[in-house]
Amino acid sequence: MIASALIVDGTAVAYRAFYAVQGLSTRDHQPTNALFGFVRMLRQLEARWRPERLVATFDGGSPAHRLEKCPAYKAQRAPMPDDLRSQLALIDEYLDVAGIPRILLPHQEADDVMATLADRAARAGAVVRLATSDKDLMQLVDDRVRLIPPTKTDEELDVAGVAAKTGVRPDQIVDWLALIGDVADNIPGVSGIGPKTAAKLLARFGSLAECFARADEIDSDSLRAKLLAGRAVAELNVQLMTLDKAVPGVPDWADVPAPAPDAARLKAFFEKYELHRFAAEAAGGAPAAPAPKPPPARPAQDQLSLF
Template structure:
């Protein structure tokens, strides 16, 4: 049977795929090898009251993993897995209904940034490979996005995080507001009066602002890069300063303001071990700053206006739901005749 209505927050992301997906089609689009979907169809009409633009940026791999682990094994009529597809669709549908963005973009990882690998060869090396049953579902998620009128971007050799940062900055420069859908703490550095975070781990489903970042980390968004540099990131295999945890890092930044201001004053620190560790960590901290700071100046990619929310291609959605065995989603389009129900094991 098809999956029942689900809570949209998964039980953990697991390791995120970071390379080009097997079976994906990569084409050339202006320089780097890239996959950029062309978004056909007309933009949705908007009243004058809603003319202010809101861009929704979705961390594609994060939500794909989330969906994969949130739902038990769900199969299409042909026996192929569809659990991640179903969860992904439901999450994005709920997100859109709640946020009502005027523009939407799903970003996919397609490798690692060369400058980060050069600085730290072990960067993200500990992450397990993407499960085969998830790999096989990525093309179906992409097909759904195309049919549903969502823009999506994947450029080989780049990380989705940097593209999300780039588009957040472009959006702000254009006077738009931006919501980033992700639980990745790296994005906390982007939060300001125009950029907020939709954290799927937060059951209130509100948009995080600067106060939420401070409640989570103990520092302001502008200090998040330095906070991460001090603490490190075990998920990405970035070691921090020995003995410095989130609270100590926040206390240091509250007192000194930044790493730049802290380093010359390390001899003032009374705690012997902390002083010794920080004095030995200058190079590590400088490297870590470069590792965790998002590259918000990437070139290329579609222009902002092309990311406008488009009317869905209902005929294509019907065919996809029929293939996937998503009877309830097919019925929402106005009919379910002839759809063979998927099997939930």
């Protein structure tokens, strides 16, 4: 049985690495800042948690079912910077020589792929850690699934941690997000209801459905009116924010291989892109330095930041 698994939001880590490390390129002017930061973050995570399985997932575009329900879903996001886009192939090449499985499926978001993998790994008996800063994935946390931020390798969010951060249980996260919305995904919430009010409603009634069914028990006329006026918005948001745990094309957990790095290819890869410290490490030198902290104002791909 595989006892531990680490599933990484590769797209988010690439964005964070790109903004955290500035001005790094080869003599031929190929940017390598995102590659450098990506490698360092993954190595720090792997060194801290020592997973038996490590998988990197990447966004393949928004699923049709979300776009059909909400054409404006993520429509406000700026295109990926050219200097970052030019490094995606380098990151793929690194994952190949490092022997780390990579999953990118057309028209599937990394969050849903992570949800599918986490569910399968947990059912197989593994303790699963998801390296992400996205609040959406808090809905997956249970006694076997935890969240860790890519840049704070010692922090781990369990069931109690989710409640401390948000005021609600993991199984209430979708309803909580449905009420408050998600600016990063261009999903509006119920007008006039913020995180604390949403948490209080769910603490009292237990679920979004019960909030609406027992709205007459809400003492505040103003709050009751806001809630009922936003019912259609909130119910649509539940559909948009519920992660898919059965994404087609995601491999069975038993078929996910263990990391199998090729030291010689790693050394040649790092030398090719002039990452000399990593090349020395691949040849048996000192370990990489701690992962850099990205600017707090620029979370990965403008996600709703968890940490």
